[in-house]
Amino acid sequence: xxxxxxxxIAILVFVLVTIAKGVRLVAQGEEWIVERLGKYHATxxxxxxxxxxxxxxxxxxxxxxxxxxxxxxxxxITRDNAVILTNAIAFVxxxxxxxxxxxxxxxxxxxxxxxxxxxxxxxxxxxxxxxLSSRDKIKARLRExxxxxxxxxxxxxxxxxxxxxxxxxxxxxxMEMQAAAERERKAAVTKAEGEKQAAxxxxxxxxxxAKRDANAQVMLAEASAxxxxxxxxxxxxxxxxxxxxxxxxxxAALEKLGDSENSRIVVLPADLQETLRGLIGKLGGRA
Numbered sequence: 666x667x668x669x670x671x672x673x674i675a676i677l678v679f680v681l682v683t684i685a686k687g688v689r690l691v692a693q694g695e696e697w698i699v700e701r702l703g704k705y706h707a708t709x710x711x712x713x714x715x716x717x718x719x720x721x722x723x724x725x726x727x728x729x730x731x732x733x734x735x736x737x738x739x740x741x742i743t744r745d746n747a748v749i750l751t752n753a754i755a756f757v758x759x760x761x762x763x764x765x766x767x768x769x770x771x772x773x774x775x776x777x778x779x780x781x782x783x784x785x786x787x788x789x790x791x792x793x794x795x796x797l798s799s800r801d802k803i804k805a806r807l808r809e810x811x812x813x814x815x816x817x818x819x820x821x822x823x824x825x826x827x828x829x830x831x832x833x834x835x836x837x838x839x840m841e842m843q844a845a846a847e848r849e850r851k852a853a854v855t856k857a858e859g860e861k862q863a864a865x866x867x868x869x870x871x872x873x874x875a876k877r878d879a880n881a882q883v884m885l886a887e888a889s890a891x892x893x894x895x896x897x898x899x900x901x902x903x904x905x906x907x908x909x910x911x912x913x914x915x916x917a918a919l920e921k922l923g924d925s926e927n928s929r930i931v932v933l934p935a936d937l938q939e940t941l942r943g944l945i946g947k948l949g950g951r952a
Contacts, residue, residue, distance in 0.1 A: 686718035863907025
């Protein structure tokens with residue numbers, strides 16, 4: 666190969682390399698940071714861009730589309746010393762590429778750590794029950810807390826979602842035991858209330874029965890008194906009706922006595938009428 670041809674090929678290679686270094690095509694959804702002699706010079710937008718070869722270099726390539734940041738699960742202690750597990754997911758967008766690359770070493774990791782620390786701080790101010798039931802409140806406070814820091818890093822936090830917020834395994838076991846104990850307590854209270862109501866109803870039933878028995882006895886006594894009064898008014902001075910009624914009662918009593926299993930022999934008076942007259946006479950003398 667002649668010396669002239671070698672020089673021509675070298676010049677051609679140099680020209681091609683120079684053109685390759687000077688022409689840049691930036692894809693849609695990206696922005697590139699260009700440094701000149703180690704210092705920020707320009708930001709390349711999507712499309713064809715021209716650089717000064719050997720002086721300018723593309724230092725960073727940034728995606729300007731929404732970036733999804735997964736914040737890993739972590740343990741958080743609530744104000745009442747309960748341990749819960751929580752993780753989140755954030756949607757951020759690079760709005761200032763210069764701040765994004767020069768404001769912090771790794772903006773993705775910075776946002777992720779900021780979300781974790783802020784999340785621990787917010788949940789640490791809440792009781793366990795409040796933390797488990799305030800997902801939207803935590804989300805709003807989290808987004809508000811990290812928004813200013815994100816702006817300083819050239820980012821916009823579009824949304825932060827709490828994926829999971831749940832008690833740790835030890836807390837779940839403790840809560841299950843607490844729930845079981847609470848159910849047993851309620852069952853015992855319900856049983857005691859039932860027994861109390863049953864005892865009250867039983868006492869009320871006995872009271873009502875006693876009242877009715879007393880009323881019945883009073884009514885029977887009043888009926889007996891009325892019956893005696895009417896019989897006395899009817900028979901007047903005559904003894905025959907009285908002998909008849911008394912004899913009827915007397916015979917009924919003897920029949921009842923004869924039906925008794927303990928009675929083997931029943932002795933009847935020979936003269937029932939005289940017996941009754943004697944009985945009436947004794948009653949009359951006693952009266």
